[in-house]
Amino acid sequence: MRHGRSNPQEERWRARLATRVAARTAGDLSRAVGVFGGYVPLELPLALGLEPLVLSFGGSPQAMQLGEKYVRADACPFCRSQVGVAEAAPWLGRVAFLAAFSACDQENRMLETCGRFLDLEIQVAGAPRTRSPNALARYREDLERLRCRLEERFEAALETARLAGAVAKMRRLRARLRARRADLEFADFAELVQGCLMLGVDPALEFLASLEPKAPPAARPLRLFLAGSCVARDDLVFARELAELGAEIVGDLTRLVGGLLACDVPEGTSTLAALAEAYFHQPDMGARPNDGYYAALAQAVEAVRVDGVLLRCLKFCDIHSGERRRVKEALEPLPVLFLDDEYDAAARPRRRTRLESFVEMIRCRKA
Ligand code: SF4
Structure with a gap:
């Protein structure tokens, strides 16, 4: 069941996007590179004439239950549901290659499982989460390895001019998606971003260009x-x-939403080393030290002037739940709700109560 305000105009773009995603996944995927995680530069497959598809599906209790057949029940719901959807989405087995930088152990297990049971050609490396120069060098090597595998597999060669072109295109796509932020509520915006990134870059740009201008939704009080x-x-x-x-x-x-759009690859970037540098420094809560994430968080919060912050942590997601205290301290005096959450329908009433109390508390503060 859908909640919130939707109007016929919104339903139209949503239906059009869903149709295009369905057509994309039913079509030829022999040059599609499935991408998991924020450290695979989409510009790399794009510059090789391939089609990057960001895989961000999953998220329902049903998919999570399906996934429990393959990954342990103490993996985060996100990972369990990714495997569950993979089982129910036969098209994924037709993706030519899967590239991933695993951000945590749970994701590692999920990727291994997906690769195994879908029999996919897959390259998984660990996300570069220490900020030492050595980690950057290793990340560059991993990207080089990925480049070589993609070049060999698809008989392509990376050229600087094509890489610069791919960077320009991705900059355009990120900017066009960000430009839609004010027009849409978060859930709709997330749906737009994730749907577009499932289409591939050129079809996504074309889809965004076809969207009718839309009046921003009426402002909510909080x-x-x-x-x-x-x-x-x-x-x-x-x-x-x-x-x-x-x-x-x-x-x-x-x-997979704001963080993905926040990655800033400078215009004119034309080497893999420079691309690696840009992706390496993206805001990542799991990086150590993660001061860069906190700086980006403070800046992003400041830019939109908010009444409070929701730090939502899925069950077993240690990366984010371990930061609860620091987030509170970093954003003081803004109120921060730490919401431990899961996909289970049984958890919904408790979540609703916590959200209600938080909203009420902010309302009283503002009164
Ligand atoms: S960062 Fe958290 S939510 Fe994301 S894959 Fe890892 S454990 Fe799951």
Whole structure:
């Protein structure tokens, strides 16, 4: 069931996007490179004439239950549901190659499992999460390895001019998606971003160009910022519930929505080393030290002027739940709700109560 305000215009773009994603996944995937995680530069497959598809599906209790057949029940719900959807999405087995930088042990297990049972050609490396020069050098090597494998597999060669062109295109795509942020509620925006990134870059640019201009939704009384665990495509009920309570998520720094769009690759970047540098320094809560994430968080929160912050952590997501205290301290005096969450339908009433109390507390503060 959908929550929140939708109108016929919104339903039209949503239906068109869903149709295009379905057609994309039913079509020829022999040059599609599935991408997991924020450290695979989409510019690399693009510059090789391939089609990067960001895989961010999953997020429903049903998918999570399916995934439990393959990964341990103490993996985060995001990872369990990714495997579950992979089982139910036969098209994924037709993706030519899967590239990933695993951000945590749970993701590692999920990727190994997906690769094994779908029999995919896959390259997984660890996300470069220490900020030592050595980590950057290793990340560059991993990207070089990925480049070589892609070149060999698809008989392509990376050229500087094509890489610069791919960088320009991705900059355009990120900018066009960001430009839609003010027009849409968070759940709709997340759906737009993740749907577009499933289309591939050129079709996504074309789809965005075809969208009719839209009046921004009427402002809700409370403005919130979202940080925390990865947000999957079917994991948006919490945002729609917040909207029902009169609170709007006006910005986020989560890995598969705002975090993905925040990665800034400078114009004119034309070497793999420079691309690696840009992706290496993206805001990542799991990096050590993660001061860069906190600087980006403070800046993003400041830019949208909010009444409070939601730090949403999925069950077993240690990367984000371990930062609870520091997030509170870093954002003082803004109120921060630490919401431990899961996909299980049984957890919904408790989540609703916590969201209600938080919204009410902010309302009283503002009164
Ligand atoms: S960062 Fe958290 S939510 Fe994302 S894959 Fe890892 S454990 Fe799961």
